[in-house]
Amino acid sequence: MADPSYIVDNVLTDGEAWVALASETLGSATATVTFTSTNDGQVGDWSQYTDLVIISYSRVDTAYVHGWIGVNLNNDTGSNYVQQWFYSDGASAVAVKQSGTLWYMGSMGGGAAEDEFGVDVFHIFDINTGKYKTSLGMRGADSDGDGFTSLQGGTWQSQAAVSEIDLTEADGGDIDADSRFDLFGVLPRMVTA
Numbered sequence: 001m002a003d004p005s006y007i008v009d010n011v012l013t014d015g016e017a018w019v020a021l022a023s024e025t026l027g028s029a030t031a032t033v034t035f036t037s038t039n040d041g042q043v044g045d046w047s048q049y050t051d052l053v054i055i056s057y058s059r060v061d062t063a064y065v066h067g068w069i070g071v072n073l074n075n076d077t078g079s080n081y082v083q084q085w086f087y088s089d090g091a092s093a094v095a096v097k098q099s100g101t102l103w104y105m106g107s108m109g110g111g112a113a114e115d116e117f118g119v120d121v122f123h124i125f126d127i128n129t130g131k132y133k134t135s136l137g138m139r140g141a142d143s144d145g146d147g148f149t150s151l152q153g154g155t156w157q158s159q160a161a162v163s164e165i166d167l168t169e170a171d172g173g174d175i176d177a178d179s180r181f182d183l184f185g186v187l188p189r190m191v192t193a
Contacts, residue, residue: 018053018184019043029061029174033167035183046163047128049185054122058179059108060169066141066148067109068170070102071122073133073162077101080157083135087150103154104170106139107179116143117179127162 021044024033035054038044046052060067081103085096098104108118118141125134133156141148165183169175 017187019049019187020182021046021052021185022183023180025180026175026177028177031168031174033175033181035165035167035181037163039163043185046185047161048187049127050125050188051186052124052127052162052165053184053186054105054120054124054165054167055182055184056105056107056120056122056167056180057117058120058181059112059117059176060110060179061173061176062109062169062171063111064109065111065143065146066118067107068104069107069120069175070168070170071105071135072102072166072168073124073156073158074160074164075166076156076158081154082157083152083154085150085152087139087148087152090147102168102170103135103137103156104152105137105167106141106148106150107169107175108141108143110176112141112143112146116141118148124162124165129161130159132157132159133162 022035037046058069079099079101082099083103087094105120105122106118108116120137120139122137135154137152139150
């Protein structure tokens with residue numbers, strides 16, 4: 001078995017490596033995008049990473065200009081997700097605290113022009129620790145001057161290691177074609193004394 005490209009002669013070559021794990025570009029509208037750990041000791045085995053990062057370029061089929069993508073971990077459908085958002089449309093700012101069965105990432109909605117997509121960088125921290133998992137999401141979207149930005153932080157009230165991520169349209173619809181999701185694993189920082 002060959003070492004992954006970020007290991008040379010049994011040494012991690014990058015002090016803060018983000019390792020590309022998966023990329024999904026939708027060819028048609030899709031209800032769920034799923035990322036799963038391979039659990040095989042190879043690059044796709046999430047047990048070696050401290051964090052996971054999802055970078056999305058997406059739109060959903062909601063009737064609104066701006067939409068949301070639900071983030072579910074390990075098929076946990078209980079009310080174990082807490083999230084606080086701060087968002088603004090440029091004219092007003094809103095702060096919200098929410099508890100429920102999902103975290104939320106930002107997206108562009110079906111009420112926007114067909115070629116407009118929202119961007120979100122969603123970071124899930126400490127995925128293999130025995131503590132509750134936390135997240136931080138940053139979103140930007142613009143629809144012909146109808147801009148929308150958000151910052152959201154969350155807690156998944158579970159001590160389980162993260163082994164699966166399911167992404168869905170938050171209101172039960174579809175994620176639109178041409179939406180793209182890239183998943184990265186963040187390796188532990190390796191430093192010399």
